[in-house]
Amino acid sequence: MIDTKELKYNEQGLIPAIVQDADTNKVLMLAYMNKESLAVSMEKKLTCFYSRSRQELWLKGETSGNYQHIVSITADCDRDTLLVKVRPDGPACHLGTESCFEYPLFDAEEDFETFSYEGLMNLIRGRKTSKKEGSYTTYLFEKGLDKILKKVGEESTEVIIAAKAEDKKDTIYEIADLAYHVMVLMVQAGISLEDITKELASRHVIDHKVKQEKMT
Numbered sequence: 001m002i003d004t005k006e007l008k009y010n011e012q013g014l015i016p017a018i019v020q021d022a023d024t025n026k027v028l029m030l031a032y033m034n035k036e037s038l039a040v041s042m043e044k045k046l047t048c049f050y051s052r053s054r055q056e057l058w059l060k061g062e063t064s065g066n067y068q069h070i071v072s073i074t075a076d077c078d079r080d081t082l083l084v085k086v087r088p089d090g091p092a093c094h095l096g097t098e099s100c101f102e103y104p105l106f107d108a109e110e111d112f113e114t115f116s117y118e119g120l121m122n123l124i125r126g127r128k129t130s131k132k133e134g135s136y137t138t139y140l141f142e143k144g145l146d147k148i149l150k151k152v153g154e155e156s157t158e159v160i161i162a163a164k165a166e167d168k169k170d171t172i173y174e175i176a177d178l179a180y181h182v183m184v185l186m187v188q189a190g191i192s193l194e195d196i197t198k199e200l201a202s203r204h205v206i207d208h209k210v211k212q213e214k215m216t
Contacts, residue, residue: 004038008080014050015082019092022071022085023192025118026125028092029100031060033082038073045070047084066090102130117193120180124187140184148188151181 009015014032021028031049033041037057040048047060047068061067068086075082093100127137140148155178162170186192 002075002079004035006079007038007075007082008078009034010080012052014052015080017047017049017082017084019047019068019084019086022087023194024122024125026099026122027101028068028086028088028098038082041070041084042073047086061089064090064094066092068092098129117183121183121187121193124183128187137184140181141188145188148181148185152178152185155181 007015013034015034015038017031017033019028019031020026031047032052033048034050037048037050040057040059044059047070049058049060050056051058059067067089068084069089071085071087073082073084091098093102124137127135128141131138131142140151155174158174159171159178162174186196
């Protein structure tokens with residue numbers, strides 16, 4: 001742990017604070033803190049910022065109810081920027097969106113050479129909060145839960161048919177389709193990859209304990 005005295009504030013006595021969802025890793029907003037608001041944030045475990053326009057402290061969620069419960073605060077290598085991981089009670093943006101960063105300026109999606117499930121989840125979340133014309137994912141969200149559930153059912157059937165035919169290549173293709181639609185369902189239901197990982201981990205722990213008990 002570093003000492004708060006090591007932090008470097010700008011000429012106005014402020015330090016930028018990047019707020020990130022602790023569960024999804026989505027960047028929610030950028031605000032500024034001074035020494036007093038940082039102290040309040042650490043004491044209350046709720047984000048408190050300094051308003052440059054009103055020139056006063058403001059506790060996020062005090063009027064809207066959209067509090068941000070702090071999980072951790074980390075300084076960068078230069079000690080002049082903070083990363084605040086939170087679990088929010090509601091939208092971060094005053095416009096009612098989950099994040100203040102909902103306005104695409106550049107999208108290099110087609111140039112991605114690497115793949116990760118978290119990256120795909122973030123892309124799917126983005127298609128829900130920031131609709132993109134012509135996007136199949138956006139289309140699914142617009143149609144709603146029943147359409148998403150129907151697709152999950154259809155893709156499950158396709159997996160069964162391909163596997164029954166012992167067609168490995170087709171089975172892989174259909175499982176990939178199913179995985180994608182399940183992830184769309186997860187976003188619709190507010191379920192994260194971490195939620196599934198924790199559930200599987202808890203089952204692993206229980207299974208391990210059962211095996212140990214049988215051996216004793």
